[in-house]
Amino acid sequence: MTLLLALLLTPQAYAPEVEAVMNRSKDRAEKARSAAASPPPPHDAATTAATALPVPPEVAAPFQACLDDAVESPEKGIAHANAWRIKGGSFYARQCLGFAYARAERWAPAIVTFEQAAEEAERAGAMPQSARLWAQAGNAALAGGDPAKARSDLDAALARGIPDGMEKGEVHLDRARALVALNDPKGARDSLDIALEQAPRDPLGWLLSATLARRAGEMPLAQAHIARAVQLSPDDASVALEEGNIAVLTGHDDVARSAWQRAVKLAPESAMGKAAADNLTRLPAG
Numbered sequence: 001m002t003l004l005l006a007l008l009l010t011p012q013a014y015a016p017e018v019e020a021v022m023n024r025s026k027d028r029a030e031k032a033r034s035a036a037a038s039p040p041p042p043h044d045a046a047t048t049a050a051t052a053l054p055v056p057p058e059v060a061a062p063f064q065a066c067l068d069d070a071v072e073s074p075e076k077g078i079a080h081a082n083a084w085r086i087k088g089g090s091f092y093a094r095q096c097l098g099f100a101y102a103r104a105e106r107w108a109p110a111i112v113t114f115e116q117a118a119e120e121a122e123r124a125g126a127m128p129q130s131a132r133l134w135a136q137a138g139n140a141a142l143a144g145g146d147p148a149k150a151r152s153d154l155d156a157a158l159a160r161g162i163p164d165g166m167e168k169g170e171v172h173l174d175r176a177r178a179l180v181a182l183n184d185p186k187g188a189r190d191s192l193d194i195a196l197e198q199a200p201r202d203p204l205g206w207l208l209s210a211t212l213a214r215r216a217g218e219m220p221l222a223q224a225h226i227a228r229a230v231q232l233s234p235d236d237a238s239v240a241l242e243e244g245n246i247a248v249l250t251g252h253d254d255v256a257r258s259a260w261q262r263a264v265k266l267a268p269e270s271a272m273g274k275a276a277a278d279n280l281t282r283l284p285a286g
Contacts, residue, residue: 059092066096074104091120095133098140107144111137115153122160131160135171142174147181154178169199176208185212203233207242214246222246237267241276248283257283 055063066084070077077100085093094117101110114137121130138153154175162168173195179188189212195205206229213222226246229239244259256279263276 055092059089062089063092063096066093067099070096070100070103074100074106077103090124091117091126091129091133094120095136098133098136102140102143105143107140107146110140111144111146111149111153114140118156127160131157131162134160135162135174138171138178139174142177142181147178150178151175151182164198166199166201169195169197169205170202173199173202173205173208176205180208180212185215188212201232203229203236203239206232207236207239210246211242214242214249219246219250223250235266237263237270237272237276240266241272241279244276244279248279253283 062084066077066080066089069080078097081089081093081097081100085097089096094113098110098113098117101107101113114133118130118133118137121127121133134153134157138150138157141147141150141153154171157171158168158175162171172191176188176191176195179185179191188208192205192209192212195202196209199205206225210222210226210229213219213225223246226239226243229236230243233239240259240263244256244263247253247255247259260276260280260283264273264280267273268277
């Protein structure tokens, strides 16, 4: 076995795909900050404080005003949300507060606030809102680097009922991300299989599935799923890196070289680009 193959097959403290999925939550938060409180796609649950469900008319205006302040300035949003909560803003005020904390990347208070909002929503009989708030807490925990907390909160979201479709798929994908970080490949596989069925358009699901299959030695599955990830996200350096990893293990050095070169070109200063560049130095000259 070559040194490169040994490195790819041996579990390592640093795993580029784990870093990629953990950074994904931070990318989501950045998108939420730039969206000026307009609803992002359903899977952007980390800091989505508004719009997952219709807001009652009597709450819509103050809720939007709070979100607008949080977008303008996290500290302004925090002050607004706290004042509104004292006046009886219920879990919507806490939801806005969690959004403001997440905008500031203050993940610990964001997690607690989303959890409190979820519990308050449940006491009010608003179970769909409670489920989504637990999911937001879980995604904030992922962004904050606490996969154990993320798993717990995402389990709470699923226990309270998430409808079939993209939304459920994304919650299972987030749960799989947490389980990857917790080194629980079996649990991650179970959630990933559901995520791929419910949210087949998300390339991260296919990337994680391919990586898990590679580590388990299930190379046909790894090849099929990384091909799907490449199709959905050809300009993602983490996808290109994993495409190369799988290609070299299946005897396709030319494909590996091309994929790693693409990863370096796409993100030369990222962990994925640097890992790809290092892998390229270990390939025999073509």
